[in-house]
Amino acid sequence: MRKSLLVAALAVGFASTAQAEVKLYGTINFGAAYEQTKTTLYQDISNMYRDKEGKNALRAGTVKERSTGIKGSNITSSRWGLKGSEDLGNGTSAIFRVEAGFNPTTGKSTQGGALFGRYAILGLTGEKWGTLTIGRQYSVADDLVAFADVGWWYGSADSTIVGAISTRQSPTIKYLSPDLDGFKFGVAVLSGDEKTTEETPDGNEKITRNKRNGAAIGLNYNNGPLELGAAFEYNREHKGKSDKTNHAEDYNRRIKGWSVAGAYDFDVVKLHLAYGQQHDGVLGTGDYMGILDYFLDSYYVQKENKSLVKFKTRLNSRGLRTKGWFTGITAPVGEMGEVTFTYQGGRVKHSDFDTLRINSQIYELAYQHKLSKRTYIAFVGAYGETKFKGKVLNGNKHGQFAKVKYKDFRVGLVHRF
Structure with a gap:
């Protein structure tokens, strides 16, 4: 009798374990890279740009930087994570996923010190009704549009399309539908509100408020050799400081971004296309x-009597317009290899800078060779060029003043576990 009870207890225990599964996974990459950046300045625009000490930061001339050596994560981001599920019955499971990025040369986090800066989600999923998750996760566009991004390093589509095609945000609630005869759709809501109150020695109070909210929607169609996707996202970001006598608004952005993509498999080659825009800020x-x-x-910019800020930060505001387009071709080489060629271009302008135009284009050629199901070696070469043309906010100096050229070659060994 006792033996029968023991066998029954063990059977129940194993059944419970089978319903709850946890998996350790990750990717680690080491390799060598050669990078060269050449910046040519055509005009002294010292009235527009200054360094942190207020001195002139730009003068006519050429600056060339080279970097060569062994590097970690030189082909793809190294990361590790845990994910798991528990069967709740009726075709529904509880799921979780936490993922951390790290630099394999130092072992340090690549997410600004966050332990799980890439993923931290909890949710429910079912084959019939879809998946609902909450936490830090990728945007709807990443699920439904980013399939077209077959670039590697500089050739990745986010070099010019940026957040319109893929970005991480938190805290986000996201729903993805199941496959509906080839169609999938997704919606997401972003919500965050922080308030910090600090009492100063004179008895005054300084209040800092950070607000982030928004929504996104996307659609995908995948049927045989053809796949199509589209997504739209809206973000409201506000940060302000106030006390009893003064109020200073750091930023107040209403960002809109959208992207579309398509891919078609011709058997011999597969074509990928993507296009995206962002308005009034960067997602x-x-x-x-x-x-x-x-x-x-x-480089830094100073407008009227306001504080000195990075020019990149100054651009990330109302009036910003970005456009990016991407083309990629992949072709198999035997059973274990694949060659990829990508081209992308981008344009940036801002209504506060009358003649500002930033145009970029990037070419990339890569070859991936599988050594096993989990290990491959990749060779990647890229060339890019950015032309910068602008005008002083309250002055009369203008014209093309900078050109940046990028050359990059890298080889890396990647293992997935």
């Missing part, structure tokens, strides 16, 4: 502008 992290980060991070 996602708030200051990521793709390939322009390298250039714009170095």
Whole structure:
């Protein structure tokens, strides 16, 4: 009798374990890279740009930077995570996923110190009704449009299309439908509100308010060799500081972004196309502008009597318009290889800068060779060019003043576990 009870208890225990599954997964990448950036300045625009000390930051001339060496995450982002599910019955399961990015050369986080900066979600899923998740996660566009992005490093579509095609946000509630005869749709709601009150020695109070909310919707159609997708996202971002005698608004953005994509498999080659726009700001992290980060991070602008800020931050406001387009071709090479060629272009302008025009174009050629189901080696080469043309806010100096050229070659070994 006791033996029968013991066997029954063990059977129940194993059944419970079978219903709750947790999996450790990840990707790690090491390799070598050669990068060269050449910036040519055509005009002294010292009235527009200044460094942190207020001194002139730009002068006519050429600056060339090279970097060569062994690097981690030089082909794809290294990350590790845990994901799991529990069967709740009636075709429904509880799911969770947490994922952290790391630099394999140092072991440090690549998400600004956040433990699970890539993913942190909890939700429910069912084959018949879809998936509902809440937490830090990718946008609807990433689920329904980003399939067209077959680029690797500089050639990735977010270099010019940026947040319109894929971005992470939190806290987000997202619903993705099941497959409906080839169609899928998704909706998401972003909501966040923070308030910090600080009492100063003189008895005054300083209040900082951060608000982020928004919504997104997307649609995807996948039937045989053809796949199509579209998404639209709206974000409201507000940050302000106030006290009893003064109020200073840091920013107040109403950002709109949309993207469309398509892919068609001709068997011999597969064609990928994508296009996206952003208005009145940049979706996602708030200051990521793709390939322009390298250039714009170095320069500062001062408007009227306001504080000195990075020019990139100044652009991320009402009046910003970005456009990006992407073309990619993939073709199999034998059973274990694949070659990829991509081209993309982008344009940026801002209504506060009358003649501002930033035009970028990037070409990339890559070859991936599988060594096993989980391990592959990749060779990636890219060339890009950005032309910057602008005008001083309250002055009469204008004209083309900068050109940036990028050259990049990298080889890397990638293992998925």
